[in-house]
Amino acid sequence: MDPGRNHRTRAALLDAGRAMSRAFSVRELHAAALPKAPRLGLTTAYRAVERWRDTGFVEPAGTRDGEAVYVLCGAAGHHHHLVCVRCGATSVLEGCALEPARAASAAAGFELLDRQLGALPARCGDCAEAGADG
Amino acid sequence: MDPGRNHRTRAALLDAGRAMSRAFSVRELHAAALPKAPRLGLTTAYRAVERWRDTGFVEPAGTRDGEAVYVLCGAAGHHHHLVCVRCGATSVLEGCALEPARAASAAAGFELLDRQLGALPARCGDCAEAGADG
DNA sequence: CCCCGAAACGATAACAGGTTTCATTTTCGC
């Protein structure tokens, strides 16, 4: 995560991004970085996330209320994220729990694009207790 | 799929929907039904898909070029669809190939919401040949 | 066959997320 030229703005966004412990939207990132970069514009937050996505620092985790959300992706090897659709809490599935699905897909003549399934919708323990069926 | 009151419009949309052999957007459905219902408005197509989704006749299959797309969901039991992200071709995975993933998720304290994974991104054989890596 | 209330329709406007534009500001190499 080279901030490139040392723009304070970019550094503030990077700090805010690193501090994210759950799935976050661009708007949330913007709000989180705002205290450290008061004049931060939403456009720049979008550009930062775009760059992070290209470099693999984050990956898309679907949408929440119509907004695209992302998760930090520190690990390098093949893995998948579990993302609580309610609170955004995340967990990592090491290895490839989708291998059976991939095999079944191949049998059907399709190649499963599990790369695009980097984030799997789930419900965390806390939210399961808190109720609201789904 | 009760067309409810026999509105020609609704019947035309239903016919067009049934004829869809691949994942389709609302706009595509609208275009497909237009010949049989010349004055068909886009709003009505949106309403039809909404109703179909509520009744389980179709299910969301992600987005393509920013448009939400849907797949027919004839089968009733637990199953998943494979959807080619390139051409929209679909296939059905009977049974639950995601059971291992579900088990792994439970071990991490998360409940995998495989209902929300009704459509899995994939690449069909034809498009795999046709090239364009992904 | 005609009338009536209810439901569905469809043109338009409103809305929201996301992207693009472009003038201004910041940074880096000299």
Next chain:
DNA sequence: GCGAAAATGAAACCTGTTATCGTTTCGGGG
């Protein structure tokens, strides 16, 4: 410091989707 290159951010724009609202269509009862 100085200038070029890159980054920033406010605002305009585009597009998919939803809400509004007057009009049309349907089915049933007289």
